[in-house]
Amino acid sequence: MILLAALLLGLLAGWGLASWQRRAYRAPEFKSVWLVFAAFAPQVLVAYWPGAVEFVPPRMAAATLPVSLTIFLVFVWLNRRLPGMFVVLAGLVLNLAVITANGGWMPISPETASRLPGGSAPEAAAVGTRLGEKDVLLRPEDTRLEFLADRNLIPDLFGYRAAFSIGDVFVAAGAFWLLARPPVGVVTDRSGDAYN
């Protein structure tokens, strides 16, 4: 939700800036965009489809996220010249590091999880239990690279609350920048014709 909000804000900022400068808005032109779909597909299976729990072996499920993020890494590296992509790259590396160091899932402490909607008391939380799409409950002392985990909470605004990592901040900022800024060196007039 918070990442999609960053995208929406970036799109609105980009469109607003383009209108103010009296030029057509141009979305970033990605190379090898098929890699995004190839990288996301395995996540659909293990992170976004609860039914998969029954037939995907835990070891395979735990390997899926690092593999998926590695494919994303290739995509981001190929598109590193786009404005904002280096910020996304930083977030990706941070999230990949902490996820890989903690058995393939993003760690979250029972204390942090207890402050999320529907969270139970920290002492009642079963450590080692998966939470949400990509998280796993781990005590801070058992977490590697704990400072990169989902340990930050957004303020309880509009009845929505979420925990996020430092890597998520970079991903959100990079996504915003990608959509808010036109590609470097490309200027377009209202008709959409590009010239350098």
Place this chain on the structure above:
Amino acid sequence: MNSKLSKLMLLTSRINRQHLQLLVAILALVLMVLGIGAPSDGGGATRIRF
């Protein structure tokens, strides 16, 4: 008439290309941020003990 028709076709093809490009870019970005980011709002039904 032919000139107007060809201009209209050019405009239509340009709009379609731009809209399609924007749609693909936004879809790719949505999947990218959802795939790379890992915030948690406690939602989802997945609670598995390892």
